[in-house]
Amino acid sequence: MNTIPSPSVSDIAVEEHPLRPFLPPHARLLMLGSFPPQKKRWCMEFYYPNIINDMWRIMGYLFYEDRNHFVDLSRKCFSKEDIERFLCEKGIALYDTATAVRRLQDNASDKYLEVVTPTDLHRLLGCIPECTAIVTSGQKATDTLCETFSIEQPSVGNYSAFTAEGRDLRLYRMPSSSRAYPMKLEKKAVFYRRMMEDIGLLP
Numbered sequence: 001m002n003t004i005p006s007p008s009v010s011d012i013a014v015e016e017h018p019l020r021p022f023l024p025p026h027a028r029l030l031m032l033g034s035f036p037p038q039k040k041r042w043c044m045e046f047y048y049p050n051i052i053n054d055m056w057r058i059m060g061y062l063f064y065e066d067r068n069h070f071v072d073l074s075r076k077c078f079s080k081e082d083i084e085r086f087l088c089e090k091g092i093a094l095y096d097t098a099t100a101v102r103r104l105q106d107n108a109s110d111k112y113l114e115v116v117t118p119t120d121l122h123r124l125l126g127c128i129p130e131c132t133a134i135v136t137s138g139q140k141a142t143d144t145l146c147e148t149f150s151i152e153q154p155s156v157g158n159y160s161a162f163t164a165e166g167r168d169l170r171l172y173r174m175p176s177s178s179r180a181y182p183m184k185l186e187k188k189a190v191f192y193r194r195m196m197e198d199i200g201l202l203p
Contacts, residue, residue, distance in 0.1 A: 012102045014116050019047065019095075022084070027093035027128040029199060032119075034110045034140040035098045043077035046084070047094045048177065051076055054185050055137075055177035056083060061189050062196065063090075090201055093128050095119065097136075097144040110140040121148050125165045132167060133159075133199045137174045145171055157191045159198075170199075 018036060033047070042049035048056060056078050060069030063086070070078050070086070087094065100117035125131060136142040146153045151162040151171060159170040172195045175181055175188045196202040 012104065012114075014100050014102055017096060017099045019045070021093070021095040021124060021127070022047065022087065023093045023095075023124075023127050024088045024091055025128065025130075026091050027131050028091045029133045029135065029201060030093045030095070030125070030128060030131050031135045031137075032094075032121075032141050032145065033096045033136075034138050034144075035096050035101045035113055038103070038106075044080045046078070046080045049078070051078070052179055053177050054179060054188070057185060058177060058189050058192055059083075059086070061185065062193055062202065067185065091130070092201070093131065095124060097121070097141045110138050113140060115140075115144070118144060118148070121145070122165060125169075129165075129167075131169070133170045133172060133195075135172045135174050135195065137176045138178075142171075142173055157194065159195075172198075 015035075018039070036047070037050050043051045056070040057067040060071070061067040063069075070083050072079050097119050098113070098115045098117065099119050102114040102116060103112060104114055105112040134145065136145055142153060145151070146160075149162050149164055149171075151160045154160040154171060154173040156173050156175055159172040161168065161170055163169065174191055174195065175183055177188065193202060
């Protein structure tokens with residue numbers, strides 16, 4: 001009986017990062033994910049584009065006491081313009097820890113991403129000289145950061161201090177904004193609030 005061989009990893013297409021780094025020049029915080037989800041899951045051309053991801057609801061809840069502040073309810077999408085304005089005002093930069101990946105399964109799970117080209121994090125930090133804090137909210141992104149800078153992995157809600165690009169930095173590990181992460185939005189927001197207060201972005 002003839003069988004069709006399973007494709008090898010090398011047969012899986014390599015995806016290049018579809019977005020440019022969002023780097024306000026005065027940014028004090030850099031938020032790093034692993035890689036964007038597939039385009040079919042996007043509701044806008046920006047970071048955390050899946051309407052069921054709660055990152056922008058967490059930010060609305062923290063800064064405006066309204067989880068839907070950045071949500072366009074009529075169109076069931078996020079307001080990219082409002083998000084970009086907010087990030088520039090607060091000094092928050094965004095990118096991911098990989099610039100090219102293979103998806104080993106047809107989903108957005110980090111554990112099925114193979115990093116083909118990691119981001120040059122030293123160069124990225126060089127573009128935002130006022131940045132003193134980095135946030136990761138996923139395991140793969142955290143693993144990449146810790147490996148790149150040879151630092152101890154912080155537990156969720158805590159940080160590890162390190163030095164890079166001639167400055168003292170902190171890597172904060174936050175709970176994932178994915179709804180697959182088993183924690184209510186309000187509870188996740190507690191961790192984000194503590195971090196934002198710590199670095200001076202919330203009073």
